[in-house]
Amino acid sequence: MSVDCAHVEEDWELFALGSLDEADQQRMASHLQSGCKECQRRLVEARAVVASIATTAPARQPSARVELDLMKRVRGGKSSGPIWSGFWPRWSMAPWAVAAVCLVLAGWFFWQQRRLGEELAGANSVIRSLRQAGAPTTPVSPRITEAPVTGPPVSPPSASPENARAADTGPPENRSSDNRRLAELAAENEEIRKENTALRAASAAAEQHAVEMQAALNAAQARTDALTRDLQTAKNSGSENQAEIAALNGQLSKSRDEVARLSQVMARSAQIESLLRSGSVQEIELRAVDPAAGKGFARVLYSPQGGLLLVADSLPKLDHEKCYQLWVIRKGAPAILSAGLLQTSDDGSGFLMAQPTNDLAQLTGLAITDEPKGGSVSARGHKLLFGAR
Amino acid sequence: MSSWDQEDVELLTGIARRDSDALLRLYRKYNGRVFSLAYRILDDRAAAEEVLQDTFYRLWDRSQLYRPEKGQLISWLLTVARNLALDHKRKESRRADSNVFFNGEEWSGVDPDSLPATASLEDPELSRTIRKVMEQLPAEQKTVIELAYFEGLTHQELSDKLGQSLGTVKTRIRLGLSKLREAMRGKVMML
Numbered sequence: 001m002s003v004d005c006a007h008v009e010e011d012w013e014l015f016a017l018g019s020l021d022e023a024d025q026q027r028m029a030s031h032l033q034s035g036c037k038e039c040q041r042r043l044v045e046a047r048a049v050v051a052s053i054a055t056t057a058p059a060r061q062p063s064a065r066v067e068l069d070l071m072k073r074v075r076g077g078k079s080s081g082p083i084w085s086g087f088w089p090r091w092s093m094a095p096w097a098v099a100a101v102c103l104v105l106a107g108w109f110f111w112q113q114r115r116l117g118e119e120l121a122g123a124n125s126v127i128r129s130l131r132q133a134g135a136p137t138t139p140v141s142p143r144i145t146e147a148p149v150t151g152p153p154v155s156p157p158s159a160s161p162e163n164a165r166a167a168d169t170g171p172p173e174n175r176s177s178d179n180r181r182l183a184e185l186a187a188e189n190e191e192i193r194k195e196n197t198a199l200r201a202a203s204a205a206a207e208q209h210a211v212e213m214q215a216a217l218n219a220a221q222a223r224t225d226a227l228t229r230d231l232q233t234a235k236n237s238g239s240e241n242q243a244e245i246a247a248l249n250g251q252l253s254k255s256r257d258e259v260a261r262l263s264q265v266m267a268r269s270a271q272i273e274s275l276l277r278s279g280s281v282q283e284i285e286l287r288a289v290d291p292a293a294g295k296g297f298a299r300v301l302y303s304p305q306g307g308l309l310l311v312a313d314s315l316p317k318l319d320h321e322k323c324y325q326l327w328v329i330r331k332g333a334p335a336i337l338s339a340g341l342l343q344t345s346d347d348g349s350g351f352l353m354a355q356p357t358n359d360l361a362q363l364t365g366l367a368i369t370d371e372p373k374g375g376s377v378s379a380r381g382h383k384l385l386f387g388a389r
Numbered sequence: 390m391s392s393w394d395q396e397d398v399e400l401l402t403g404i405a406r407r408d409s410d411a412l413l414r415l416y417r418k419y420n421g422r423v424f425s426l427a428y429r430i431l432d433d434r435a436a437a438e439e440v441l442q443d444t445f446y447r448l449w450d451r452s453q454l455y456r457p458e459k460g461q462l463i464s465w466l467l468t469v470a471r472n473l474a475l476d477h478k479r480k481e482s483r484r485a486d487s488n489v490f491f492n493g494e495e496w497s498g499v500d501p502d503s504l505p506a507t508a509s510l511e512d513p514e515l516s517r518t519i520r521k522v523m524e525q526l527p528a529e530q531k532t533v534i535e536l537a538y539f540e541g542l543t544h545q546e547l548s549d550k551l552g553q554s555l556g557t558v559k560t561r562i563r564l565g566l567s568k569l570r571e572a573m574r575g576k577v578m579m580l
Contacts, residue, residue: 013566014559016468019537019544049570051464053538054422054471055516056523057429061421066438070416073442074409074449225434263421305396340514358395375514 012039012046061263063221217262224255272353275306284366286387292316293384298350298368300387304361308339312350312368312385315342322370326352327379329365341375342368364389397462404452416445419463423470430474430539440477444470475541515573522572530565533558 014020015028032039231248275281286298298312310326318324324342329335337359342350365388369381403411423444427437447469523531533551536542542550547558 013570014562017537017562017566018541019547019562021543021545047464047468048461049566049573050538051467052515052519052569052573053523053534054426054467055519057425059421060425060428062424062438062441066442067413067416067420070442070445071409071413073446074412228434338514356396
């Protein structure tokens with residue numbers, strides 16, 4: 001093989017694959033060192049093509065022990081220390097896994113806070129208007145985000161001298177109406193406070209669930225390893241009991257599926273957690289822009305550092321040959337990027353998580369289209385839902 | 390998407406400052422992919438975990454040899470893991486300096502802007518596409534690519550093993566890889 005810039009892409013792919021004989025491999029390496037930019041460019045792409053073959057390997061997860069050993073090695077054999085510090089201050093002994101339930105609850109908690117905050121803003125707005133009208137008011141405190149759970153609930157208008165003086169102002173019919181409204185607000189406040197308490201209890205339960213899920217994963221992993229050993233032993237011993245081997249294979253397959261499922265759940269949980277903690281999280285609401293979208297709507301949380309989380313509801317059921325696909329609309333080229341396919345349920349709910357990417361920093365809008373099953377390279381379907389920053 | 394990930398670059402900068410948390414974050418990001426590859430090559434959990442740890446330790450120990458303009462970090466990690474796993478499998482390195490990322494070569498004067506965009510291997514859609522392309526390859530192309538990649542066989546070794554001419558082996562690998570390349574390029578337009 002001659003070494004000049006006549007190299008085609010295939011040569012660099014074979015080079016990256018390492019399947020050339022040693023002499024050719026060395027000649028091409030020497031050519032690279034001569035500084036040929038075109039060949040360097042080709043090799044970068046060739047490496048990615050060759051590395052993509054690795055993605056065909058069945059997904060597996062290492063045990064948590066590898067991470068501990070690596071950190072111990074990196075930290076000079078000293079105590080591995082609080083590996084999880086900065087991530088899991090309360091769960092310093094917990095491994096990377098966090099149960100999906102816990103994180104989904106965390107997300108739910110986040111949304112509840114936001115919703116209640118909006119209600120609070122609305123309530124305070126009403127109070128301000130009442131104050132302008134001269135009615136007695138008791139400011140509604142920001143219970144969820146600032147006030148302790150056990151804080152005093154907002155009381156209905158009391159018979160305090162101050163309130164009594166204020167209540168003397170304005171026409172009697174207005175005062176009566178205002179008092180009713182304030183009583184409603186106080187009741188609403190109490191409901192919200194109870195809801196907050198329940199959420200915190202749910203969060204604690206979810207924390208316990210996370211620990212249990214980790215134990216389940218560990219057990220499933222141990223079961224898989226034991227089955228693998230048993231199977232190998234049976235094979236090595238030349239066992240003629242094919243039924244036994246087949247049964248072990250069946251159990252092993254199920255066990256591996258369970259490990260993969262749990263690992264997937266935990267990986268997703270970790271991503272949700274990462275998103276919620278990444279800071280500068282933006283929110284976009286997607287609304288139906290086509291009658292075919294029915295009453296479908298979706299909310300998206302995203303940050304360039306944390307990725308993207310979409311939760312949709314009331315999506316019409318699509319034809320079997322179609323699927324929902326999310327598109328990122330951004331400044332720059334290409335202006336429209338696929339963010340992935342929604343996982344949908346028969347009840348019309350949808351879910352999607354996307355990995356962090358700098359493309360999200362340039363996001364200006366999001367759209368959901370219907371595309372042929374498996375998704376499209378570029379958006380060709382109907383634009384069903386849309387939302388802008 | 391650019392051919393390198395800004396977050397990875399920042400974490401590598403952290404590693405250069407001996408920040409073990411930066412390594413930990415990269416480990417958590419990529420350990421599944423690296424371990425899956427090592428396991429596929431070795432079919433041995435303990436050995437694959439050893440390769441996984443060695444791969445990331447090498448990143449910690451020799452991170453200065455990685456250059457973002459050479460390609461995605463995940464490509465680099467997979468290359469390292471593959472070589473370590475193949476070496477482990479053979480008990481000795483067939484080609485001691487086959488790892489072009491770690492042989493100390495310098496690529497001075499590379500203009501990152503002139504480099505091609507490559508789709509992210511972390512994109513699950515890309516993984517699905519690649520798997521689909523591989524599944525749809527003619528059996529003879531798929532076989533030579535898998536033997537070359539997962540077993541580390543050279544053209545000559547493949548020719549001997551399969552009883553095919555050297556030219557046939559090369560042609561089949563090239564044809565198969567060209568289909569993967571087209572799939573990757575298609576994904577560049579997507580993400």
